[in-house]
Amino acid sequence: MEIATITKKEIENTKREKLKREKPQVYEKIIKLADKERRGEPTCRIDIGYNYACNLSCQHCMANKFQKKARSLTVADMRNIAEQADALGWCQFNISGGEPLILKNFDEVLAALMPEKFHIGISTNGYFLTLEKARHLKEIGLDKVMISLDSIDPDLHNANRASKEGYEKAISAIWNAKAAGLDTIIQHVVSHQNAQSENTVELARFAQENGFSLDLVIAKAIGQWEGKHEVLIDRDDAAFLHKLNQQYPAARRDVFPSYGMKGGCGALNKCFHITQYGDVLICVFMHISIGNVFEDSLETIVARGNKIKYVRNFSPLCLSGEDRNFIDKYMTRFYGKPLPVDYREIFDADDFVED
Numbered sequence: 187m188e189i190a191t192i193t194k195k196e197i198e199n200t201k202r203e204k205l206k207r208e209k210p211q212v213y214e215k216i217i218k219l220a221d222k223e224r225r226g227e228p229t230c231r232i233d234i235g236y237n238y239a240c241n242l243s244c245q246h247c248m249a250n251k252f253q254k255k256a257r258s259l260t261v262a263d264m265r266n267i268a269e270q271a272d273a274l275g276w277c278q279f280n281i282s283g284g285e286p287l288i289l290k291n292f293d294e295v296l297a298a299l300m301p302e303k304f305h306i307g308i309s310t311n312g313y314f315l316t317l318e319k320a321r322h323l324k325e326i327g328l329d330k331v332m333i334s335l336d337s338i339d340p341d342l343h344n345a346n347r348a349s350k351e352g353y354e355k356a357i358s359a360i361w362n363a364k365a366a367g368l369d370t371i372i373q374h375v376v377s378h379q380n381a382q383s384e385n386t387v388e389l390a391r392f393a394q395e396n397g398f399s400l401d402l403v404i405a406k407a408i409g410q411w412e413g414k415h416e417v418l419i420d421r422d423d424a425a426f427l428h429k430l431n432q433q434y435p436a437a438r439r440d441v442f443p444s445y446g447m448k449g450g451c452g453a454l455n456k457c458f459h460i461t462q463y464g465d466v467l468i469c470v471f472m473h474i475s476i477g478n479v480f481e482d483s484l485e486t487i488v489a490r491g492n493k494i495k496y497v498r499n500f501s502p503l504c505l506s507g508e509d510r511n512f513i514d515k516y517m518t519r520f521y522g523k524p525l526p527v528d529y530r531e532i533f534d535a536d537d538f539v540e541d
Contacts, residue, residue, distance in 0.1 A: 211302055230488065232280070232458060233309075233460070281306070282309040311347065328368065371401050381404075404418075441503070495539045
């Protein structure tokens with residue numbers, strides 16, 4: 187591997203300065219996150235699956251496993267969530283799915299999240315992200331686009347996405363997002379089978395050389411991969427990815443330290459997921475519900491989740507994709523069940539802590 191010329195600190199400083207220029211209210215909140223973390227306060231980024239509709243059928247998809255319910259999130263609900271998050275000092279949203287760019291009311295959804303007060307991203311397959319669309323999204327307050335890319339090899343990406351145009355669309359979207367001034371993140375699912383492959387190295391090099399970030403999302407045995415623990419990375423894979431980050435700082439995992447904040451598993455206190463049906467999940471990848479926004483406040487729900495010792499206590503490993511003890515004992519308890527599963531069905535009495 188080649189040694190990178192730009193450091194992690196330089197990448198972080200460039201992004202922070204950009205945020206300070208474009209969204210000063212968000213910047214003032216985001217620079218306080220490290221202090222909030224040191225005080226033991228949640229610094230939650232909220233990932234919202236506003237709608238699980240999608241134009242593709244990807245092999246590792248998990249969104250289609252959720253049980254449909256009568257009530258779904260509305261634009262008004264999104265505003266309510268944003269107002270609560272702002273009052274708690276939180277400052278980051280991500281809109282996922284499904285594929286958010288097929289939503290006819292996406293502009294309304296984004297506006298409801300108060301872009302002037304939040305750093306907002308989307309997770310997309312890139313299929314509909316034309317240059318015109320990217321510029322429009324930037325104009326109405328979107329900050330970041332995370333575009334899925336399964337391989338630097340077009341055939342491998344297209345096979346996984348069940349789309350003959352998937353690779354071309356994703357690559358075009360990556361360049362379109364950058365041209366529009368959006369923070370551009372390539373999201374790549376890393377399994378035991380591809381973690382140490384030349385493909386992963388090439389993606390890291392591509393991101394580093396072209397001013398992108400590469401988000402290394404380790405595989406989880408959920409969704410279409412439910413129970414397939416052979417996809418989980420091992421210690422050697424984790425060590426390889428750490429070394430990859432040292433040589434290509436643009437390639438990183440969410441458990442790596444960043445922006446003065448400690449690394450480790452971010453379940454709940456750094457990031458949680460709200461489903462299309464209002465259920466709050468400890469993590470995007472843990473289909474365990476700790477409440478519903480139609481019934482309780484975010485503050486109440488997060489406090490409830492923090493009574494689970496695995497959430498409250500620091501873990502250097504990703505609980506849902508790397509900690510084999512947690513996976514074997516708890517993740518397997520929601521296999522084969524209608525999702526999400528209530529947290530009281532997953533955790534035992536001695537898994538909770540007293541205040």
